[in-house]
Amino acid sequence: MQLPPDESEAILEPGLTTVILAPPGGGNIVPVGDGTLSEPGRYAILCFIPTGIAPQEYLDAVAATGEPPESELPPHFVHGMMGEIIVTE
């Protein structure tokens, strides 16, 4: 996860399946994909919201531009906001 984006993307499987987020206090953030993990396998869940930025401010910027804003701040996942899901048949 410490690799630059072009290097980390090169080692990841192509075709991100889904991203579903829920901000603190409830509600949903528009997911990418339909939320279904239809293929067996190991999935990583990582929060890329930069540490120290108000989550809603970040999400509003994503909603407005369709892209995450540039940030030099470390993402939440470096503080443990990450997990793994194993999908079996």
Ligand SMILES: [Cu+2]
């Ligand atoms: Cu987070």
